Amino acid sequence: MxxxxxxxxxxxxxxxxxxxxxxxxxxxxxxxxxxxxxxxxxxxxxxxxxxxxxxxxxxxxxxxxxxxxxxxxxxxxxxxxxxxxxxxxxxKKKKGLSKEENRETISSQHLQVKRSWENPGVYAWGSNSGRVVAPDSDEQTIRTPRRIPFFDGLLLRDIKLDRNFGAAITENGDLLQWGNGFSTDVRQPTATLKGKNLKSLTISRDRVLALGSDGTVYSIPGAKEDQEKGKKVSESSWIPFLSYNSTVSYRRLQPKDLAWNEKVKSIASGAEHLLILTSAGRLFTAASSTEEFPARGQMGIPGLVWTTRPAGPYDQPHEVSTLRGFEIAAIAAGDYHSLALDKEGRVFAFGDNSSGQLGFDPTNESTYVDAPSLIPIQQLYANTGLAPTVKQIFAGGNNSFFTIDASTIARPGSNAKPSSLGRITADTWSSGQGILGTLGNGRWTHVQGTPTKLKTLSALFEYDESTNTVVPIRLKSLSVGATHVAAVMDNVTHVHAGTSDGTDSENDTNWGADVVWWGGNEYFQIGNGRRNNLSVPGYIAPLDGGSGGGEGVVGKSGGGKRKEEHRFQITPRHAVVLGGSGRKVSVEQRVECGRLVSCVYSGV
Known part of the structure; x- marks a missing residue:
């Protein structure tokens, strides 16, 4: 049969x-x-x-x-x-335990959530050749997640890591930098740009690009020596008619002709270029490195190279004029390519396409596209009875990822029941270089132009008790490094055990969101302690190495016998009283994949 x-x-x-x-x-x-x-x-x-x-x-x-x-x-x-x-x-219960002690005993996930609140900080792993993931160690690789002691008890607004240098924004908005690319003499994160109320950052090959809460974009050298020797900016003092020079060298990247209430709301950087998105949905691009000027079309300005650049600073922002009229909602940047998603769910791509990372096959005439081109997402669902809308875009290295909501529609000759019309299936697609497994589709492909579906992360559903319906499980976020990827699922979570809005039962436990990893693992950047690459998403162990006593993923061991395996789950946002400080704050864990390195941090 x-x-x-x-x-x-x-x-x-x-x-x-x-x-x-x-x-x-x-x-x-x-x-x-x-x-x-x-x-x-x-x-x-x-x-x-x-x-x-x-x-x-x-x-x-x-x-x-x-x-x-x-x-x-x-x-x-x-x-x-x-x-x-x-x-x-x-x-799994033991006599004499309190309710909270019993929850820790019966559930690995509950223990992970509790530890993330009691001991916030940063776990990092992967290549340590630049002393980024373990600043106080001379080890060349860190095989499994390890805490960076400097960040113990600290909350961060953002963090980005390269194998040679790292950068983070503290809870009060100051910039921290470390690693050999910053200074071989400084072994711990050091505050550099202060008092700017920074809210997010991204990094290029040799610079840190940070966005202030007021919409100002700052470009800071990655190296401490360049910060000290470079030109200092004149800054205004709170005392009228008094100014002073900044303590470190940096540049302000200000798009021209912004409207009265228009400001920069997000940024994304590749190896040499920067994408700047304004609150009005306009897209600007600029050079983001001092080593090379973008020359693979990733700025979206046809014909723009070093020799044809206009007068003025080499890193001045340029509006991508071909996207005027399209209200851009999200941006993403790979090493040498760019993605822009508008509010209607259409995706535009430009830049290097040598691996098919723009979502369509490369041509023999040119390996890059220097003007925004619409990705034919509709063709992926031809003759399926589904209407796709792109909800999220992600990029990194030579890869692009798209999350799509596909809704069931009526079509001629279809026998679909009326009750199924409008039902949404959430899918994840990828394109680009897959020889290290970065596509996540189970294949090892050099060039993948037409997006391919990640079946493991598509068409997933769960039961929603509040509505008594089956709902799709989407991705909450996806972080793309140079060769590896981590995805956080938007599955049901529970962080109210033992509280007034939960239950006081000793069996009511907390649990977080599932996180899966795949792609290149040559420097142990996936974090599973092994060196083999993964072409399909998989779990890693809990960050602290402890599993508590509770339930986990049911796997199989040698001989076909079943065993319990405890997987890392990430803690969702929740207002908690931090251990040790007694301070109540809204906090969550976040994942970042960089160039051959990874980290999980406690974010505000």
Whole structure:
């Protein structure tokens, strides 16, 4: 008998069968650990609905646990399933523990959330040739996540890492820099640009580009020597008619002809170029490195090279005039290419296309495109009965990624039920260089022009108790390094255990969002402790190496025996009282992938 492979029309019947199963209980109540003797742990409802999609759409990333479940077989197979051996799970509770101690014992995820609040900081790993991920160590590589002691107890607004230098913005908006690219004599992060109330940053090959809360863009040398020897900027004092020179050299990059209430709202940088997006949806580009002037079309200005640049500073911003009339909502930059997403869900790409990173095949005439070109996203869903809208764009190295909401529409000859119309499927697509597995599609491809779907991160669903419906699981964020990628899932999280808006049950535990990693791993930048590259998304262990005692991903060990594996889950934003300081603040963990390095930090 051929393997069962239901089509899309079978999905509603499958979900209905799951929902009507007598084994179903409340999602939250079934996450709790049953402690009485003779009780088995119930399967979470969302995990069972997830199993439906394992049959329909391939591998699914479970929000909490994976389970083998015979319901699909019994509902559709010709023969009844084989008897299932029932095993009684032993209690993980211990006598004499408090409610909070019991939560830590039964749940690895709860312990991770608690530690992230009690001990905020930065974990980093990967290449340490520039003393960035471990400034106080001479080790060339850091195989698994390790805390940078300097950041213990600190919250950051942003952080970006290269293998040679790192930069971060403190909670009060000052810039920190470190690494051999900054100074071989300074082994710890050092404050450089102060008092500018910076809110975000990006880095090029040799400069730090930072955005102030007032919309000012600052370009700061990556090297300490250049900061000290370069031209200092005259700054105004709070005392009238008094000015002084800045302590470090930097440049202000100010787009021309901004409207009265228009200001810069976001920036993104490649190796040599900078994208500047204003609150009015206008896009500007500028040179961002002192080593090379952009020459691969990544600035989106046809014919603009070093010899044809206009009079004035070499790094002056230029408006991408061909995008006038399109209200740009988001930007992303790879090493030598650029992406722009407008409010209608259309994506424009320009720059280097030697690996197909612009979302279409390269041509023999030229390896780059110097004017924004519309990516034909609609062709990816031709004859599928789905209407796609791009929701997010990401880029890094020689790769581009797109998240798409595809809604079911009526079409001639379709037998789709009226109830299915408008149902949204969330997909993730990638293009560019995949020889190290960076595409995440299970293949090792040199050049990928037409975007390819990441099946592991597409068509994922879970059950929403608040609406009693099945909803798509989207990506919350995606960070693209030079050769590797990390994706944070926007799955259901819970951070209210033991509080007034949660429950006071000793079995009510917190859990965060799932994080998966893939791509090049030659310097252990994925963080799993191994050196082999990954072409499909996978988990890593908890950052602190501890697993508590609780549930995790069910995997398989040698000989086919089952074992529990505890995976890293990232803590979502929540207002907490930080351990040690007694200060209440809204904080979350974030992921950053850089050039052969990675980090997770506590962000405000």
């Amino acid at each position: 051929p393997p069962f492979n239901p089509g899309p029309r079978a999905f509603l019947e499958i979900c209905r069968a799951c929902r009507n199963s007598t084994l179903q209980r409340s999602y939250r109540s079934q996450r709790r650990q049953l402690s009485g003797q003779g009780h088995t742990r119930r399967k979470p409802q969302s995990s069972i609905l997830f199993a439906c999609f394992l049959g329909v759409g391939g591998l699914g990333i479970a929000t909490h646990n994976y389970y083998d479940y015979p319901l699909l077989t019994s509902a559709f197979a010709e023969a009844p399933p084989a008897p299932v051996e029932v095993k009684i799970e032993k209690t």
